Amino acid sequence: MATPKFRVAICGGGIGGLTLAVGLSRYPDIHIDVYEAAGQFKEIGAGVMVWERTWKILELLGLGKEFGDIAHAQPNRSLGVGFDYRKSDQPQEGFRFYLYQVPYGCIRFHRAQFLDVLVDHLPSDVAHFGKRLTSYDTSATSTRPEILLHFADGSNATCDLLIGCDGIKSVIRKQMLEDHVHKSGGDPTLLKHIEPIWSGRIAYRGLIPTNRLKTDNKEHRTIQTPMMYCGKSKHVVSYGISRGSIVNVVAMATQPHLYGTTYDGPWVKECGRDELLECFAGWEPEVEEMLQCIEKPTKWAICELRPLPFYVQGRVALLGDAAHGMTPHQGAGAGQAIEDAYILAEVLGHPSTTLSTLPQALAAYEAVRLPMANHVLRGSRESGNMYEFNGPLGDDLARLGPQIGKQWDWVWKTTPLEEREKALRLSMQRRASTAKL
Numbered sequence: 520m521a522t523p524k525f526r527v528a529i530c531g532g533g534i535g536g537l538t539l540a541v542g543l544s545r546y547p548d549i550h551i552d553v554y555e556a557a558g559q560f561k562e563i564g565a566g567v568m569v570w571e572r573t574w575k576i577l578e579l580l581g582l583g584k585e586f587g588d589i590a591h592a593q594p595n596r597s598l599g600v601g602f603d604y605r606k607s608d609q610p611q612e613g614f615r616f617y618l619y620q621v622p623y624g625c626i627r628f629h630r631a632q633f634l635d636v637l638v639d640h641l642p643s644d645v646a647h648f649g650k651r652l653t654s655y656d657t658s659a660t661s662t663r664p665e666i667l668l669h670f671a672d673g674s675n676a677t678c679d680l681l682i683g684c685d686g687i688k689s690v691i692r693k694q695m696l697e698d699h700v701h702k703s704g705g706d707p708t709l710l711k712h713i714e715p716i717w718s719g720r721i722a723y724r725g726l727i728p729t730n731r732l733k734t735d736n737k738e739h740r741t742i743q744t745p746m747m748y749c750g751k752s753k754h755v756v757s758y759g760i761s762r763g764s765i766v767n768v769v770a771m772a773t774q775p776h777l778y779g780t781t782y783d784g785p786w787v788k789e790c791g792r793d794e795l796l797e798c799f800a801g802w803e804p805e806v807e808e809m810l811q812c813i814e815k816p817t818k819w820a821i822c823e824l825r826p827l828p829f830y831v832q833g834r835v836a837l838l839g840d841a842a843h844g845m846t847p848h849q850g851a852g853a854g855q856a857i858e859d860a861y862i863l864a865e866v867l868g869h870p871s872t873t874l875s876t877l878p879q880a881l882a883a884y885e886a887v888r889l890p891m892a893n894h895v896l897r898g899s900r901e902s903g904n905m906y907e908f909n910g911p912l913g914d915d916l917a918r919l920g921p922q923i924g925k926q927w928d929w930v931w932k933t934t935p936l937e938e939r940e941k942a943l944r945l946s947m948q949r950r951a952s953t954a955k956l
């Protein structure tokens with residue numbers, strides 16, 4: 520590469536960080552390094568679903584074919600089921616109270632396969648493993664105008680721009696907020712955004728080989744249809760992935776009064792199937808039958824961030840869960856990370872973005888992404904409460920269904936291309952007004 524226009528350090532190689540790396544790799548004048556704490560890029564064995572707008576981005580990145588090949592089925596524009604909502608917390612057969620349908624429906628993947636596609640498109644030599652960032656130093660000196668990175672193994676690196684893709688427990692978010700408060704005299708109440716808060720909810724997760732849900736004369740409903748089984752303070756999400764060969768299940772149980780507390784102990788644990796079955800005892804037969812087939816569930820504390828007032832400080836920016844870790848009730852955390860990555864890559868890659876105009880490009884990224892991602896963060900929380908009859912409409916099912924659907928208006932009200940245009944326009948306007956000063 521000739522001298523790069525700037526060097527970007529991407530800290531964290533999850534779905535967000537790797538999408539950014541793939542997005543930036545289309546611009547040969549930008550140097551990228553991905554620093555990952557673990558010894559390899561890794562996703563858990565579970566499903567992940569995205570909506571049309573995320574799918575469009577994957578296509579815009581030139582990855583439509585590869586992602587199409589590993590989706591539950593080839594994605595297409597026809598009307599598909601988002602989720603089929605049932606009232607299920609009684610021993611008798613439940614009933615549908617709402618069917619959410621959108622073009623493409625919900626597009627579903629196995630997480631490990633999803634990450635593999637991104638890894639396959641990473642340029643060689645950008646990944647550095649075993650590099651857990653502990654802190655960074657932005658105080659430029661005449662001999663070192665760049666940002667200095669410190670890693671847990673004692674090594675250092677430098678970059679012109681640091682992107683925190685280090686997940687919901689982000690150390691970069693922590694330092695960004697602490698520096699803002701302690702070094703720049705920012706509002707001390709912002710420190711409450713450092714620690715994630717617990718939603719009061721536990722998720723039991725598991726995968727089921729689809730053939731276990733089939734008998735000679737009956738096939739379980741969820742093999743064909745993404746299901747949302749709803750009940751008081753609990754709900755179960757299930758859908759097919761991997762060309763229909765596996766069903767992904769997430770069963771949630773909530774103690775609403777614990778919302779906003781801190782979850783003590785490990786966020787992920789193994790647990791016995793009996794605990795899961797006991798939790799959903801007395802639910803409709805098709806739920807119990809499905810949960811019986813999960814051999815080794817894992818148990819997750821579901822946490823979120825308080826919506827941040829900024830994602831950027833100087834030449835450090837947050838992306839994905841580091842910026843807006845959210846509950847999974849709109850199937851959107853990974854999708855929002857991918858949207859961040861796409862918009863950021865587009866504004867950074869634009870020919871008029873240079874080292875000296877980075878602040879305007881980052882401001883444009885923040886102006887476009889922060890309102891949307893924080894909206895989804897809040898909406899996800901509200902959706903989760905609605906699925907469990909704990910929202911303002913309680914279990915008034917006739918009104919609840921359409922309200923649940925409305926929560927997803929953001930999915931189709933704008934498109935990633937419109938947002939890209941907006942971000943580029945804002946970046947240009949900000950450059951023009953800075954130049955006039």
Ligand SMILES: Cc1cc2nc3c(=O)[nH]c(=O)nc-3n(C[C@H](O)[C@H](O)[C@H](O)COP(=O)(O)OP(=O)(O)OC[C@H]3O[C@@H](n4cnc5c(N)ncnc54)[C@H](O)[C@@H]3O)c2cc1C
Pocket residue numbers: 530531532533534535536554555556557561566567568569650651652653684685686687689690722724769819821838839840841845846847849850851852853854855856
């Ligand atoms: C039960 C459940 C179901 C979900 N379902 C969906 C869904 O269907 N659809 C959807 O869109 N979203 C879903 N999500 C949310 C989604 O999983 C996340 O939003 C997404 O994975 C976040 O990606 P990320 O890259 O921002 O962070 P992460 O995946 O957390 O990646 C962070 C990376 O940074 C690395 N790292 C951490 N600290 C450091 C450090 N100090 N230095 C270097 N590297 C570091 C980590 O090792 C990791 O590789 C779900 C979440 C849960 C809990």
